[in-house]
Amino acid sequence: MKLNKHIAALCIGTFCLGVAELGIVPVLTDVAHSLHVSIPQAGLYISAYAAGVCAGIIVLLVFARSVNLKYTLLAAAVLILVGNASAALAQNDYMMLAARFISGSPHGIFFALGAVAAQRLAAEGESARDITLMVLGQTSANLVGVPLGSWIGYAFSWRIIFMTIAALSLLLIAALIYWLSSLPVQKKTLKELIQPLRYPHPWIILAGIAIGSGGFYAYYSYVDPIMSKVSGLPASMMTPVIALAGLSMFVGNVVSAPLTKHFNDETLVFSGQLLIAFAALGAYFLSRDEITSIFMMSLAAFGYFFIAGPMQALVIKGAGDAKVIIAALGQIAYNGANAIGAYLGGVAIDVSGIASECALPSLLLGFVSSVLFYFVWRSSNRNDLAGD
Numbered sequence: 001m002k003l004n005k006h007i008a009a010l011c012i013g014t015f016c017l018g019v020a021e022l023g024i025v026p027v028l029t030d031v032a033h034s035l036h037v038s039i040p041q042a043g044l045y046i047s048a049y050a051a052g053v054c055a056g057i058i059v060l061l062v063f064a065r066s067v068n069l070k071y072t073l074l075a076a077a078v079l080i081l082v083g084n085a086s087a088a089l090a091q092n093d094y095m096m097l098a099a100r101f102i103s104g105s106p107h108g109i110f111f112a113l114g115a116v117a118a119q120r121l122a123a124e125g126e127s128a129r130d131i132t133l134m135v136l137g138q139t140s141a142n143l144v145g146v147p148l149g150s151w152i153g154y155a156f157s158w159r160i161i162f163m164t165i166a167a168l169s170l171l172l173i174a175a176l177i178y179w180l181s182s183l184p185v186q187k188k189t190l191k192e193l194i195q196p197l198r199y200p201h202p203w204i205i206l207a208g209i210a211i212g213s214g215g216f217y218a219y220y221s222y223v224d225p226i227m228s229k230v231s232g233l234p235a236s237m238m239t240p241v242i243a244l245a246g247l248s249m250f251v252g253n254v255v256s257a258p259l260t261k262h263f264n265d266e267t268l269v270f271s272g273q274l275l276i277a278f279a280a281l282g283a284y285f286l287s288r289d290e291i292t293s294i295f296m297m298s299l300a301a302f303g304y305f306f307i308a309g310p311m312q313a314l315v316i317k318g319a320g321d322a323k324v325i326i327a328a329l330g331q332i333a334y335n336g337a338n339a340i341g342a343y344l345g346g347v348a349i350d351v352s353g354i355a356s357e358c359a360l361p362s363l364l365l366g367f368v369s370s371v372l373f374y375f376v377w378r379s380s381n382r383n384d385l386a387g388d
Contacts (some may be wrong), residue, residue, distance in 0.1 A: 006121055007130060009175035010114045011137030013073070017107050018141025018167050019149060021049060023161045024100075026146065026242040027153035028224050033105050034158070037093050039225055040346040045100045046221050047342045052083075052104025053335030057328045060109050069113050069120075069183035074176050076106035076113075081169040088162035103162075108331030115312045116323045117183055132257040132309025136250075139305050141168040143250040147243035154235065185324065201379075202326060205314060208372035210275050210333035214341030215365030216304050218358055219280050221342040223297055225355035228282070231293040243293060248298040252306035265314040268307060270373040275303030277366030284359035341365065 024031060024045055032042035056079070081105030090096040113130050122130040149161040197203070227233040227241055252272075259268060278298035286292040315330035316323045345358030346366075353375070 004121070004130075006181065007118060007133050007181040009172070009179040010118060010134045011140070011226050012025060012168070012172045013077065013080075013110050013114065013174050014134060014137030015083075015141045015145060016137075016165050016172055017110060018138035019145035019161070020080065020084055020103050021107065022142060023146050023149040023165070024049075024158075025221060026150035026164045026219075026224055026238050027158040027161070029228070030158050031096070035090070035096055039222075040350050043221055043342050043346040045096055046217070047339040048097045048100040049104035049107070050217075050335040050337075050339035050342070052101040053108040054332050054339075055101070056105035057112065057235075057332050057335075059105075060112070060328050061325065066185050069117050069185060070176065070180050073113055073117070073180065074109075074173060076110045077169055077172045077176060079103075079106035080172065081166050084162040084169070085166040088159045088166065089235055099162075104335070108328065108335055111312070111334075112185050112327035112331045113324065115316060117180065119313075119316065120183060120324070121181065129260055131258055131312045132253065132260060135305070135308045135312065136257075138308070139246075139250040139253040142246035142301070142305070143243070144246065147239055147246050150242045152174070154239065171235060177308070192248040197325075197329075201376075202315075202329075204372055204376060206329055208269075208273070208369050208376065209223045209311060209315070209330060209373065210337040211365050212276065212337075212369030213334045213346070214337035215280065215362045215369060216276055216300060217338040217341035218345035218348075218365060219283055219362035220297070220300060220304075222345050222349060222355055222358045224347070226287055226358070227297075228292065230287045230354065230356045231290045231301040232288075233290060234319050241297070244294065244298055248301040250303040252302040252304070253308060256306045256309055260310060260313070264380055265310040265317065266377045268310040269314055270370070270377040272303045272307035273366065273370045273373050276300050276307070277363065277370050279303065280359050280362040280366050283356060284363055287356035287359070 015377070028042050028045075029039060031045065032039050035042070056076075079102065083099055083105065086099035087096065087103055090099050115132055118130040118134045149164070152160050152164075194291070223242075223245070225239060227238060228235060233241065256268060256272075279296045282292065282296040286296065312327075312330070316327050344361040348357040348361055349355055351357070
């Protein structure tokens, strides 16, 4: 598959954001010790990132919805630089919370507008494939960046992870300047842009995204304490374990890309969400066994990134001129739920005192999301049959 320069530029951005978002997970215990907070409190650094995503999206909707996409993506790249440099230098809990909030603020903007840019620049019939390829940067981050960051964190310092992301953001800025075309946005009133939201279909999809994403992060945010305190893995094993999770994410994304030509987005999303719910079920009951625990983590990671590209495409399908608004709401659904999911997982751990109990809210949320996408899938199949 040919990777166009504009997709390569977007991949650099999603790589930076992928490491920024999940790079903290394998070193969460070290970050907590360094900043003198509990593990559930450190889990709020994940929630702060997700809250920043939502805040950034609100700024996009209010102030930047009619700005040239290239300029808005460049502004997001600058925020990646500032936020991660601040995280690397954070000296206490409040500074880290603020830094993670800033780091998260460009995430939703970049993914939302990156998906719209990829769709606008794609050849006919290849928009879903190009959006999936854009997400490849994030899955590459999970395959290479996060495990490498885990090793660096254990061998040297977790602060180097965030400083490296800040350095890579300089490359991102250059790539966007030279490789991404100018993409003006037609100016429309907010009332005109929200017309598709009068119908229930986009809200069902957004609800499914929010609930499913919250379920995944209720579990995955606490992989480090699950593996160390429940499964009994030594700290030295966390780097290969996280590398395996990254490989699972990468494979999920790569497997998904060619399937977009043979199955509709609804089918792929429903199938992947079922895998995540099954993984949470296994994690809840079987995390004391090392091999099973690692397998369930890998299955959840595979499923989440199997649906990443189709989910982005599904969000903006049929949105017309409202693509930016719908894509932005999709990112709020993804990442607002991530904050809630990480919080619910932390509450389950606090109440029970057992790290693997975070899989219970994950299982419940994953099941509800699967039911919602089942109805979306049924609806799409009926429409296809009616079209035939």
